[in-house]
Amino acid sequence: MDTEKYASIIRDEGYLILESVLTHDEIADIKKALSPFLQGALMGRNNFEGESSERVYALLAKHPKFSLIIEHPTILKILDQLLEPDYLLSANLAINCHPGETPQPFHRDNDGGMYSDIAGIHGISTIWNFDDFTDDNGATEIIPRSHTKRDWQPRTEDVVKVLMPTGSVLIFTGSLYHRGGANSSDKTRLAITPQYCQPWLRQLENMVLSVPPEKAQSLSSRVQALLGYSVRSPGFMGYVDGVHPKRLIDKDYQGRQARGEPTIGGSLSGS
Numbered sequence: 001m002d003t004e005k006y007a008s009i010i011r012d013e014g015y016l017i018l019e020s021v022l023t024h025d026e027i028a029d030i031k032k033a034l035s036p037f038l039q040g041a042l043m044g045r046n047n048f049e050g051e052s053s054e055r056v057y058a059l060l061a062k063h064p065k066f067s068l069i070i071e072h073p074t075i076l077k078i079l080d081q082l083l084e085p086d087y088l089l090s091a092n093l094a095i096n097c098h099p100g101e102t103p104q105p106f107h108r109d110n111d112g113g114m115y116s117d118i119a120g121i122h123g124i125s126t127i128w129n130f131d132d133f134t135d136d137n138g139a140t141e142i143i144p145r146s147h148t149k150r151d152w153q154p155r156t157e158d159v160v161k162v163l164m165p166t167g168s169v170l171i172f173t174g175s176l177y178h179r180g181g182a183n184s185s186d187k188t189r190l191a192i193t194p195q196y197c198q199p200w201l202r203q204l205e206n207m208v209l210s211v212p213p214e215k216a217q218s219l220s221s222r223v224q225a226l227l228g229y230s231v232r233s234p235g236f237m238g239y240v241d242g243v244h245p246k247r248l249i250d251k252d253y254q255g256r257q258a259r260g261e262p263t264i265g266g267s268l269s270g271s
């Protein structure tokens with residue numbers, strides 16, 4: 001696996017598709033964790049969310065199994081090359097697109113933070129599919145290389161449907177134009193989209209409120225850090241009451257002080 005090459009494709013093309021990354025068991029486990037929330041009760045509230053789509057937010061507060069894709073080693077190795085150390089999980093939701101869904105408006109995920117037109121990579125999004133993405137079931141549509149365009153409107157002739165077998169992942173920059181497609185089939189189309197941002201940006205979803213300390217406790221250290229139970233190093237962006245936020249979930253946390261790394265303000269203990 002040449003993650004440097006993958007990162008360079010994402011920089012140039014704006015996206016990359018990795019097919020059949022998850023095993024059958026992993027796909028089944030994730031679908032099982034999600035199924036109690038897919039009861040047709042959480043339909044989208046507008047054309048963007050999709051009035052015929054179910055959207056389930058705050059996934060890590062609902063089941064720890066979603067960590068499997070959030071901290072997937074291949075994804076993290078790619079992110080390590082595209083984002084600065086201590087990058088964060090910015091959004092993480094499931095989208096179950098029902099029959100009859102119309103196309104979503106084209107957008108860039110960075111638009112949610114209103115920084116799409118600032119040069120550079122500010123976020124990386126992933127879309128994992130838990131049904132085959134086919135020609136007629138609402139597969140995500142992208143515009144290759146649109147991530148560097150400014151003052152430009154998507155043209156239909158440039159649209160590419162992302163057709164991929166279940167358990168695959170589309171990885172793209174937060175400035176790539178894309179949308180959920182129309183579902184003219186008679187089946188639902190399930191996807192989960194973990195999105196990541198630079199460590200100095202505000203996350204789209206307020207992750208430490210979505211996944212409060214008592215829930216975060218049971219997750220891995222890496223996922224805790226991605227949620228925001230972390231401090232951007234060097235420096236101290238992200239502290240809580242003068243200490244490392246990890247202390248809210250682990251009273252014995254020794255952290256940077258024990259590792260001889262710079263602590264908050266260089267003097268406050270326990271950071």
Ligand SMILES: O=C(O)CCC(=O)C(=O)O
Nearest residue numbers: 095139140178179180181
């Ligand atoms: O459902 C999809 O395929 C894409 C959804 C999306 O891009 C979004 O809601 O931001």
